[in-house]
Amino acid sequence: MVPHAQRAQKRHPAVAIAGCGYVGARLAAVLAAAGHRVFAGRRTSVVEWPEGVEPFHLDLDTASGGKFPVPASAMVCAFPPGRGGLRDYRMARLLARLAHHPPDRLVYLSTTGVYGNRGGILTPETTPLAPGTDRARRRQDAERQVRAFGARHATSVQILRVSGIYGPGRLPVERIRAGEGLRVDWPEPRFTNAIHVDDLVRLVLAALRQGRPNRAYNACDGVDRRQGALLEAVAAVLGVPLPPPVSPETAYRELSAMRLSFLEESRRCSIRRAGGELGWEPVHTDLEAAVRCSLREEGRL
16 A cells, blocks of 8 residues: 555655745745645745745855755746846746656746737737737746757646736835826726736646646736836725826836836736636626725735
8 A cells, every 4th residue: 555645745746946026935935825835936035934935045146056956846937037148047047956756737827028018919828929028038048948848848837927916015005105006198098917926836736736837827817918007007996196197208218128128118917818728717806896805915905
């Protein structure tokens, strides 16, 4: 007979999370609560982790980068690329280490920014990638790297192209209260995408369970939103007025190139594939209701 501990391990495979920040920490807690052995890798230490989470030091900006944990059946990559250039050297360093003990499955959290500016056109995962910034081009490079790794090592790779993440502890409350809720009065509608952190965690879990090999999935709530919708929802819940939108001329004159790169692009991302293949549907589609719940969790309401 197979010992109980081994049967439990098969039902709940060990998962390593590389880049255990805002999303990764929330994912680690959910996985541990479900009975998985979880390895949480990040550069800085955390005072306290939930029971079942084993932290390890991971610094992908250096050649050594800390000691890697024992092999895990699955790896979730939730770290941003490094700065500068068009190649994601952080991903290259991680995959070089994983090559010694390739996981069965690898889920990479990329960005919808790899599509570039779509002019508000509905964007499925089959859309050719056309990143408009070096930051997004590094993400595209990371996608190429994980796909190639999967092909070399028979690892099932899923890429989640994630939109703007919000949730408890990740709302622009102080900015809005300071009167800095910036919006641009573009001459045509510009669209953005958003996802609540808990919906993203649920999507990662679905990808870990049944994501198809070498597959990309858009990660957003599927609601057509104009730019500034999150700012307006937070302001409405707090009862704080927003300053009027600025003109495009003012935006180009006063904003940084990075800030403009977010505001210039317009996308509406389809989530039909995630629903059809993974059985995933976002729970938080009412932005004001989701903001209200997030602020309550923070103790701000």
